Amino acid sequence: MVSLDLEIFADYHQLHLIDDGSTSDLGETWTDETSADRLAVADDAIAVGTSVNVTVAVRVEVLDAPPADDFADFDHVVEGSMQVPSGRIVIMGCTDYEPDAARFEVPVGPVRVRVASSNLAEAERLGIDSDDDQQTMERLRVQVWPAPNGERAVLKRWKPLVA
Template identity: 40%
Template structure:
């Protein structure tokens, strides 16, 4: 397993994980459904919604095999989707970060399942700028594509 602990500027309440060479964007992907579920997807890109537009704690884990930890009690929300990697590199960044400076991670080409666990979403202060929200992203290579899955919805 490889793990990256990051602070990303979630401008416009989002950050991205994408194939480095993806030419897709999420302009039309942030539908009402996507906003409500805090996830937008397009070819080669995943947009992860946040509860504030400040620096947020993000942990990215690249796993050797499927994540079988299904104990989601400590999370408010859990989503899963696919990301196809075709360039051998993924990029993780805030949506207004300077793309050439964003973190790049080499990965074998293929289909990856991406599980996003959202925690402490209700911890924001009155002005919505400070909080203990966090975002745990796990990725593992898989053989077949699956649809977006809303695994756990906020209560």
């Protein structure tokens, strides 16, 4: 397993995972349903919704096989598939400068992406102040492994404190 720990500014309440070289427009993938699910999918890109519009802690794990179902440790868990013809995924906030964004290697071809979010109640309670302390930041674990394309799925749903 390869892992990477990052802090990313989740501008407009989202992060992007895109194939290095993608031309997909993730703005067109957001609907009421994908917003509620916190996951919007294009062919070679995924947008992840966040509770806050500030910096979030992100752990990326590249795996050889599907991970164990450890949903009890998280508030919200979603999965989607994307194509990665370059073998590299760029991870960034939606307004970040792509050439400066973090990248990580994955197998070429289709991959499955599981995003598990935690600490959502505390992050939502503090809002723009949630990133002042590691203990109050929204945390996301992004797991990626080779897998055939599959449907977007919500494996565990968070019910926000504020509608």
